[in-house]
Amino acid sequence: MTPDLIAAAADRISGFVRVTPILSAPALDAIAGRRVLVKAECLQHTGSFKYRGGKSAVTALMAAGGAHGVMAFSSGNHAQGVARAAAEAGLSAVILMPYDAPEVKIANTKALGAEVVHYDRQTEDRDAIGARLAAERGLHLIRPFDDPQVIAGQGTTGLEIARQVGALGVVQADVLVCCGGGGLTAGIATALADKAPGLRARPVEPAGFDDAARSLIAGKIVTNAPGGTSICDAIVTPCPGNLTFPILQRLAGPGLAVSDEDALRAMALAFRHLKIVLEPGGAVALAAALFQPEAIAGDTVIAVASGGNVDAGIFQRALALL
Amino acid sequence: MTPDLIAAAADRISGFVRVTPILSAPALDAIAGRRVLVKAECLQHTGSFKYRGGKSAVTALMAAGGAHGVMAFSSGNHAQGVARAAAEAGLSAVILMPYDAPEVKIANTKALGAEVVHYDRQTEDRDAIGARLAAERGLHLIRPFDDPQVIAGQGTTGLEIARQVGALGVVQADVLVCCGGGGLTAGIATALADKAPGLRARPVEPAGFDDAARSLIAGKIVTNAPGGTSICDAIVTPCPGNLTFPILQRLAGPGLAVSDEDALRAMALAFRHLKIVLEPGGAVALAAALFQPEAIAGDTVIAVASGGNVDAGIFQRALALL
Numbered sequence: 114m115t116p117d118l119i120a121a122a123a124d125r126i127s128g129f130v131r132v133t134p135i136l137s138a139p140a141l142d143a144i145a146g147r148r149v150l151v152k153a154e155c156l157q158h159t160g161s162f163k164y165r166g167g168k169s170a171v172t173a174l175m176a177a178g179g180a181h182g183v184m185a186f187s188s189g190n191h192a193q194g195v196a197r198a199a200a201e202a203g204l205s206a207v208i209l210m211p212y213d214a215p216e217v218k219i220a221n222t223k224a225l226g227a228e229v230v231h232y233d234r235q236t237e238d239r240d241a242i243g244a245r246l247a248a249e250r251g252l253h254l255i256r257p258f259d260d261p262q263v264i265a266g267q268g269t270t271g272l273e274i275a276r277q278v279g280a281l282g283v284v285q286a287d288v289l290v291c292c293g294g295g296g297l298t299a300g301i302a303t304a305l306a307d308k309a310p311g312l313r314a315r316p317v318e319p320a321g322f323d324d325a326a327r328s329l330i331a332g333k334i335v336t337n338a339p340g341g342t343s344i345c346d347a348i349v350t351p352c353p354g355n356l357t358f359p360i361l362q363r364l365a366g367p368g369l370a371v372s373d374e375d376a377l378r379a380m381a382l383a384f385r386h387l388k389i390v391l392e393p394g395g396a397v398a399l400a401a402a403l404f405q406p407e408a409i410a411g412d413t414v415i416a417v418a419s420g421g422n423v424d425a426g427i428f429q430r431a432l433a434l435l
Numbered sequence: 436m437t438p439d440l441i442a443a444a445a446d447r448i449s450g451f452v453r454v455t456p457i458l459s460a461p462a463l464d465a466i467a468g469r470r471v472l473v474k475a476e477c478l479q480h481t482g483s484f485k486y487r488g489g490k491s492a493v494t495a496l497m498a499a500g501g502a503h504g505v506m507a508f509s510s511g512n513h514a515q516g517v518a519r520a521a522a523e524a525g526l527s528a529v530i531l532m533p534y535d536a537p538e539v540k541i542a543n544t545k546a547l548g549a550e551v552v553h554y555d556r557q558t559e560d561r562d563a564i565g566a567r568l569a570a571e572r573g574l575h576l577i578r579p580f581d582d583p584q585v586i587a588g589q590g591t592t593g594l595e596i597a598r599q600v601g602a603l604g605v606v607q608a609d610v611l612v613c614c615g616g617g618g619l620t621a622g623i624a625t626a627l628a629d630k631a632p633g634l635r636a637r638p639v640e641p642a643g644f645d646d647a648a649r650s651l652i653a654g655k656i657v658t659n660a661p662g663g664t665s666i667c668d669a670i671v672t673p674c675p676g677n678l679t680f681p682i683l684q685r686l687a688g689p690g691l692a693v694s695d696e697d698a699l700r701a702m703a704l705a706f707r708h709l710k711i712v713l714e715p716g717g718a719v720a721l722a723a724a725l726f727q728p729e730a731i732a733g734d735t736v737i738a739v740a741s742g743g744n745v746d747a748g749i750f751q752r753a754l755a756l757l
Binding site for chain 2: 131136152217218222225381389390425429432433435
């Protein structure tokens with residue numbers, strides 16, 4: 114991954130992707146004990162940063178000659194990002210989603226014109242189903258994180274952060290990033306190393322799914338213990354990617370891990386003080402910023418609020434904590 | 436009210452006030468039957484557009500020589516806007532709030548350093564209490580809408596709308612504005628008449644509190660029937676202001692009225708599709724855009740989502756409608 118690849122992605126997706134605002138509130142600063150700046154990617158088209166990577170990948174594909182259609186595996190945010198980008202390019206999209214993906218994510222993916230094919234996470238082999246469908250229909254697979262154009266698209270978030278917090282005079286800070294397979298963290302880390310080297314990208318994961326943090330400590334890719342559960346569906350992954358991990362090793366860390374309860378508390382505080390809707394997996398970076406002050410350096414912390422596709426029932430659990 | 440006064444306010448408050456984004460979602464366009472653009476003022480500092488007017492008034496006051504402190508009457512949004520602006524200027528602020536104002540608004544106003552004095556809406560005379568306190572302590576009263584500098588501050592929302600939707604190629608559209616005393620509507624109408632005359636400001640009010648709409652029809656200020664109730668606390672006012680009404684007559688209308696149920700439905704849809712938190716009184720413009728398509732002209736409608744300071748209980752009522 115290079116800054117040039119991110120700059121090229123930014124050129125391709127400019128005018129489509131929303132420049133999301135940096136939000137803040139005195140009450141959050143008081144809780145964290147330092148200034149908290151929130152990059153509100155939940156306000157991105159499709160409700161998460163994933164549209165950046167989807168749009169980057171689809172526009173790169175079209176520039177290279179197009180495809181019959183695209184395919185993605187996703188619990189929902191990558192699905193919507195790819196579905197919207199495909200629809201804009203006039204491509205069909207097939208998305209493999211687990212039956213137990215959040216209802217809002219399934220409904221929105223279908224509304225964006227994609228064909229949703231369900232599978233059972235416990236009993237069916239996603240890769241086999243995907244390979245068969247892709248071969249039968251001539252579909253181009255867009256991976257959720259181990260794809261250079263996807264990482265480059267997510268990296269445009271980092272370009273915006275560098276520019277936006279630079280305008281606020283912030284040149285030294287931890288940038289906390291909600292982390293599943295590491296595409297967003299790797300992209301942001303690459304952009305920041307080039308544009309704002311005093312800003313340090315750090316992955317934040319759900320407790321029990323802190324494979325990126327532990328892989329960084331181990332110096333090699335390690336996986337999570339099987340059988341764990343988390344409400345942070347968007348960022349529950351077995352391990353960092355083969356493309357993303359070397360970038361994280363070079364430019365990011367150390368990682369942080371957040372309990373489901375703290376993710377819900379961060380959602381409630383974002384509701385109350387920022388007026389944004391976060392899903393659990395999109396709130397772990399803010400949770401770390403608010404509730405783990407001793408693990409963070411500097412007088413300002415930046416938290417990427419990466420997504421807001423949450424069902425009402427989970428959101429009500431968060432509100433009950435207020 | 437003149438465009439010059441709004442331009443001067445914009446100069447004074449620039450760099451303090453957030454330029455809030457224009458949001459949209461295909462699902463909302465499908466419901467409305469036309470493109471819906473949402474000006475997300477709930478993302479403004481203090482959770483509503485009221486910080487614009489408060490900051491404009493306080494900066495004008497400071498430029499004119501300052502004061503011992505400021506005072507405001509408010510159910511909560513104007514309170515927070517004035518409290519934050521006063522704190523930034525190093526002025527004390529006393530806010531008269533009804534006992535039954537939303538808890539989040541009372542808590543946030545106190546957190547911004549203001550002294551909150553409560554009164555009983557049914558039995559106590561707010562004006563008399565305010566006049567006594569102002570005289571005793573030498574406080575400068577900042578009215579919620581009948582103040583030229585407040586209207587000018589709210590009008591900066593209109594400057595942003597003209598610029599932002601102009602960049603999207605929209606030159607002809609209804610601009611629906613949540614309306615209490617009419618400060619926001621009057622300010623936006625003045626800015627649009629100057630910068631984007633094809634955009635028409637229209638007040639949207641709660642059913643039973645559509646005094647602005649009926650005053651525009653009557654050609655004179657009329658008041659609401661006593662005894663009505665609405666969950667739209669932010670915009671429940673007896674009648675348009677003496678300064679705002681002539682502006683509305685000249686530049687705005689016709690008005691629209693929205694049921695509490697439709698305000699809650701709009702809140703739920705904004706949660707689901709835009710990932711923003713709206714309070715009932717901040718959602719009526721979006722509700723009209725979505726649920727009263729026959730009353731609106733053109734292929735695009737702009738709705739100002741004016742505030743998001745809502746207690747969890749009311750928000751849960753909205754979510755239950757999904």
